[in-house]
Amino acid sequence: MELTEKLGQEIIRRLSKYIDVPINLMNPHGRIVASTDPTRLHQLHGGAKAVIESQQPNIITNGNADDFSNVKPGVNLPIFHHGELAGVVGLTGKPEDVMQAARMTQGSVEITLDQMRLQKEAFFQERQWNHWLQKLLQPAAVDTQELEGEAIYTLQVEIHKQWQVVVYQASSPYELAERLIPSLEYLNPLFILPYEDHSVVAALPAQQPLTIESEADVLTGVGEPGYSLDGLRQSYQQASEAIELAGVHGEVVYSSSLKTERLMNHIDAAVYEEIATEYILRLNELEDSYVETLHCFFDNNLKMNVTANDLHIHRNTLIYRLDQLSKKTGLDPRRFKDAIILKTILLKESL
Structure with a gap:
């Protein structure tokens, strides 16, 4: 990763709030990609060229400024990313006065590049995981061998x-x-x-x-x-x-x-419709209290006393409601086979 104009300008914008000296950022070719002085953008910087060739700091004073093109007295330091030269940072001023700020700027840029790399790697890894998950959970049959290979060799899990x-x-x-x-x-x-x-x-x-x-x-x-x-x-x-x-x-x-x-839930749809349709119509005609009673009765495993207590009604009232349910729907919830049909309808129809 190398220092680009977009990244360099953002770094300059932030650092210039804290460093009150001119700052230049150069790419690995020695061209100024960001600067506190917009007139210097895109110019070749002789001090940066010297840093690129030696990969060592370059100190420019009034005594040696004529040895380099397009420079002012100051400090130019290499910016490394993963062992490779990513650019050069230059601060203008007396070298002894700006060296500390130059080191701080150098470190800030290197940290920023490292963070960007980590973010890109994390983003790329997340995309790999998402792609793998999409293939794993698709409704159609999956290629088990391919997914296993990606998990082991790409995702390393x-x-x-x-x-x-x-x-x-x-x-x-x-x-x-x-x-x-x-x-x-x-x-x-x-x-x-x-x-x-x-x-x-x-x-x-x-x-x-x-x-x-x-x-x-x-x-x-x-x-x-x-x-x-x-x-x-x-x-x-x-x-x-x-x-x-x-x-x-x-x-x-x-x-x-x-x-x-x-x-x-996995009963064949055609079979369910054939058996349940007439009962669904009858249940839909009932008052809400009857459906509530059914739900409570099944939730309490067909226990009469517990259901009556939960509904806050007398046991005889519960018996009356169940009798009416049986009469009006043709299914008695107290009979095992009828209860299965009623419970299935309640589940699938969300009555």
């Missing part, structure tokens, strides 16, 4: 382990990812990456129990442990489905607690 995927859904996934990284670092995640337009996906080493916290405005689903690439894909699908089935903002939903719901 070991994927042949047990992983558990956490999916977060939020309106600002990039901001959420930045907040999540510090809080999940201790778990040694494989990755924490924004995915698509509204999600953050985190792959964590499988451990029992895995305790995850959520934020108030975030939907969070946790998949079950899985091995290597296939396990990552499956755990991601489970976590996403957990959010779809039971996601509540601010709460964490574990796929392992939704096995019945997941099974019902």
Whole structure:
């Protein structure tokens, strides 16, 4: 990386607030790319040429100024980046007066170049991870051998382990990812990456129990442990489905607690429509209190007393409602087979 005009001008703009002497920044060819004196831009600087040839500091005094073209007394120092000459910094004035400021400017520029390199590397690595994640989680079949090769040789990670995927859904996934990284670092995640337009996906080493916290405005689903690439894909699908089935903002939903719901969710659509349509129509004609009763009855594992207490009604009132449900829908929620149909409808229709 070498000193460019755009970068040089930004550095000059910032440093000139603290250093009250003329500053020039030259590229590796000795041409001034930034200066506190705009009239000197794009000129060749003889002192910088001497630095480039020797890769050593060049001190210019009144006594030797005539030995170099287009110079004034001052100090010219090399700027190195990764062992290569990236440019030259020059400060005008008595060498003994400006040397310290010149050293500070030299260090500031080198630090800036290092930070830019690290940012570019981080950006490039994030793009590699995002590209890999897109291929891993695509709905179609994946090229396992290709993904394994990229993981090992490009991303330099070991994927042949047990992983558990956490999916977060939020309106600002990039901001959420930045907040999540510090809080999940201790778990040694494989990755924490924004995915698509509204999600953050985190792959964590499988451990029992895995305790995850959520934020108030975030939907969070946790998949079950899985091995290597296939396990990552499956755990991601489970976590996403957990959010779809039971996601509540601010709460964490574990796929392992939704096995019945997941099974019902994958019933063949044509078969479901054939069986459920007439019952859906009847349920839609009921008052809200009946549907609420159904939900509570199933949530309490068909226990009459617990359901009545939760609804704050007398047991006889509950029995009356269940009798009416049976009469009006043709399905009795107290019978196992009928309860399965009703529970499936409640799940799939979000009644």
